[in-house]
Amino acid sequence: MQNIRFNFPAPDVDPTVETLRQDVRAFLRGERRQGHFRPGTDCWCAGIDPDFSRKLGQRGWIGVTWPKRYGGQELSALHRYVITEELLVAGAPVHAHWIADRQSGPLILKCGTESMRRDILPRIAAGECFIALGLSEPGSGSDLASVKTRAEKADGGWRITGTKLWSSGAQICQYMTVLARTASSDAGGRHAGLTQFLVPLDSAGVSIRGIRDMSGVEHFNETHFDDVWVSEDAVLGAEGEGWQQVTGELALERSGPERFLSTFVALEQACGAIAGEELTDHQLATLGRLLARIRALRSMSLGVASLLQQGQSPDVEAALVKDLGTRFEQEIIERLREFWPITQGPDSDNELRALLSDSLLRQPSFTLRGGTNEVLKGIIARGLGLR
Amino acid sequence: MEQVDQLILDTAERILADHGGPERVNQAEDGCYPVELWRAIEEAGLPLAWIGEDAGGVGGSLELGLALIRQSARFALPLPLAEVMLANWLWVRATGQAPETLTGFALVSPEAVQLRAGRLYGTLAAVAFADRLPQLVLPVETDHGLQLAVVATVDCSLGNQRSLAGEARNEVTLNGVEPVALAGASELELDDIQALTALVRAHQIAGALERMVALTVTYVQERQQFGRALAKFQAIQHMVAEMAGESALANAAVEQAARVMADPSAEPSARLVAVATAKSVTSEAAGKVTQLAHQAHGAMGFSHEYPLQQYSRRVWCWRDESGSEFYWNCRLGHHVVTQLRDASDGERSAWSSIAQGF
Known part of the structure; x- marks a missing residue:
């Protein structure tokens, strides 16, 4: 019980945060007006546009919290939060750089070699280097510690063999963070003997195959590593510390605004479309409830961001945000069916109808990716002392 | 929270624990008014938390007062502390x-x-x-x-x-x-008074829900069936996790609303949105947490002797007082739609209406 904080600290607000928000909004309005993007649902996963990511990089909006010597702006976590939430609600195509900005970059900053930091972080911040996650495998989903991909020392580096599955955006990424077994799980338990590698995806022996998802988008990939040689420098962090490093990223991965705003763009357009109509109290209350809940989820998510900024590890609180938030972004679409029945495919000319259909088709993934909600509830239960 | 605020909250906690408690709450309901508990609360100056020191009060912030009210609800305080604080203020x-x-x-x-x-x-x-x-x-x-x-x-x-x-x-x-x-x-304005009253009830709900989660955690750890603690069953773990989520969300919403209400530069529309959010989320959570807490407690939770019912009945009442979730959802929906309708520059969005401030 004592492990869960039900009180969330207020973020430290600095006036430049709102200025930044207005800048981001103005940029997004301009891009839309010029037809550079069409708002998409689940844009942080389905919206892949390297050119758009480069534009954000040119404005200094990727890696904003990192040190300047590595291409960052040395701004606060709240600055980053504001950038990300504005991009999400606009439905901007941000997937290309999302993972590198959110977790691979911070991981490199924390555990990477100095040459990785100098070489890779500035390119990520410029929107020119993208990184995919190599965690799940054909036989390892929720039970991640059972990964079969192996790395063995050879020829002054390592040789990696195995298959990684469901890596979003790998087809446009330069690197993948690969979790591999480097020592048997017999000694030290099943969480020991795992190591993370930063593998250049143009290495010999790497093959990437796209996987089409049920919404028709091909952002997933299956990546084969066939005896792929990487240098000693490709070890990301410490050998054998892979599990601690991967789970250490989880609070970052699970508490952000993308865990409750994936379908907000549909709700926004829905509000705009019906604002001019005569609405019943019931309809107003339906919209009001959705908006209230988003606002509360945002407060909670910001609270976790503050805990992170204070240097704490709010893993359980982050799991709470993701469990509530992802179910809620699904629920938004269920509730909007009351206003707009969803029967047509996502290629409708009507932007709102297309967003609703696309959201519905994409929503099964929300409560799976980054740890299923059942796994999250297990983490919460452990935090409460039940396990 | 300031150090002196924490001191006041600690004092209140001691009073509520020493003079209150489940038995006192049941007695109060049976007509035995807890006079000593009220006297201790008055002697500590708690009803004057929102009164400035120049008027003989504690000079506490809005946030301190609301934190006190939330804390008193964790003890199912059967006394009008919140009402007297509001009246004095x-x-x-x-x-x-x-x-x-x-x-x-x-x-x-x-x-x-x-x-x-x-x-x-x-x-x-x-x-x-x-x-x-x-x-x-x-x-x-x-x-x-x-x-x-x-x-x-x-x-x-x-x-x-x-x-x-x-x-x-x-x-x-x-x-x-x-x-x-x-x-x-x-x-x-009447709207301000109504908003503060709703925020008080929201804080009471949030405090009570916290205690309901704690009671449930303890109960499922102690209660054994099929040869093991209920806590070891995954179905139970998921129920408790769900309760914890609703309770945490309720807390996040009321704390955020308290910050907005305490901010003199906050616009009236920001206050409305914050309070509507807090009361909507807490009132909805009241129903969910109560249902799950009783399900996890089995028949014990339904008995008068076990304290869960003191919280269930309070949150069921508070959720419909000062506007239920349906009322506040409607107000919020109306507010956002009206802002969208009135926007002339095309820059107004539902998002900008709800995402102001932190």
């Missing part, structure tokens, strides 16, 4: 000094009471603890705008209605009652 806002007699608070709709030739007429429904409070302060719409009236309870006729939790919620009839005092509301 209103009266000081209007007159610059605290009322001399213990005063409660009645929020009425503008049509419910009329002031004619210096006398008050009308009926107030469900006034909390009116039968225990010598005075009541109530907002009244007059020809000179909103005013605050103080009436002596003996001058009114009181029904003896009880809430779901067995707390007094008296119907108060004013049949030509001459107010003990009448003052302008000094820039306060």
Whole structure:
């Protein structure tokens, strides 16, 4: 019980945060007006546009919290939060750089070699280097510690063999963070003997195959590593510390605004479309409830961001945000069916109808990716002392 | 929170733990008013938390007062601490000094009471603890705008209605009652008072929900069935995790709303959105957490002796007082849609209406 904080600290607000928000909004309005993007649902996963990511990089909006010597702006976590939430609600195509900005970059900053930091972080911040996650495998989903991909020392580096599955955006990424077994799980338990590698995806022996998802988008990939040689420098962090490093990223991965705003763009357009109509109290209350809940989820998510900024590890609180938030972004679409029945495919000319259909088709993934909600509830239960 | 605030909260915690507790709560419901508990609360100055030091109070912030109220709900406090705090705060806002007699608070709709030739007429429904409070302060719409009236309870006729939790919620009839005092509301509007009242109830719900989660965690760890603790069953773990999520969300919403209400630069629309969010989320969570807590407790939770029911009945009552989630959802929906409709520059969005401030 004592492990869960039900009180969330207020973020430290600095006036430049709102200025930044207005800048981001103005940029997004301009891009839309010029037809550079069409708002998409689940844009942080389905919206892949390297050119758009480069534009954000040119404005200094990727890696904003990192040190300047590595291409960052040395701004606060709240600055980053504001950038990300504005991009999400606009439905901007941000997937290309999302993972590198959110977790691979911070991981490199924390555990990477100095040459990785100098070489890779500035390119990520410029929107020119993208990184995919190599965690799940054909036989390892929720039970991640059972990964079969192996790395063995050879020829002054390592040789990696195995298959990684469901890596979003790998087809446009330069690197993948690969979790591999480097020592048997017999000694030290099943969480020991795992190591993370930063593998250049143009290495010999790497093959990437796209996987089409049920919404028709091909952002997933299956990546084969066939005896792929990487240098000693490709070890990301410490050998054998892979599990601690991967789970250490989880609070970052699970508490952000993308865990409750994936379908907000549909709700926004829905509000705009019906604002001019005569609405019943019931309809107003339906919209009001959705908006209230988003606002509360945002407060909670910001609270976790503050805990992170204070240097704490709010893993359980982050799991709470993701469990509530992802179910809620699904629920938004269920509730909007009351206003707009969803029967047509996502290629409708009507932007709102297309967003609703696309959201519905994409929503099964929300409560799976980054740890299923059942796994999250297990983490919460452990935090409460039940396990 | 300031250090001195923490000190006040610690003192309150000690008083509530020492003089309160589940047995006292049941006794209070059975008609044995917990006099000592109230005396300890008064001696610690808690009802004056929102009164400035110049008026003899504690000079606490809005956030401190709300934290106190949330804490008192963790103990299912069967006493009108929140109501007296509200009344004192209103009266000081209007007159610059605290009322001399213990005063409660009645929020009425503008049509419910009329002031004619210096006398008050009308009926107030469900006034909390009116039968225990010598005075009541109530907002009244007059020809000179909103005013605050103080009436002596003996001058009114009181029904003896009880809430779901067995707390007094008296119907108060004013049949030509001459107010003990009448003052302008000094820039306060009925909306502000209504918002603060709703935020108080939201904080009470959030506090009670926290305790319901804690009770459930303890119970499922102790209760054994099929040879192991209930806590070891995954189905139970998921229920408790769900409760924890709703409780955490409720807390995040009320704390955020308290920050907005305490910020003098916050726009009225920001206050409305914050309070509507807090009351909507807490009222909805009240139903969910209660259902899950009882399911996890089995028949024990349904018994009068076990304390869970003291919280269930309170949150069921509080969720529908000062506007249910349906009421506040509707207000919020209306507010956002109206802003969208009135926007001329095309830059207004539902997002910009709800995502102001942190």
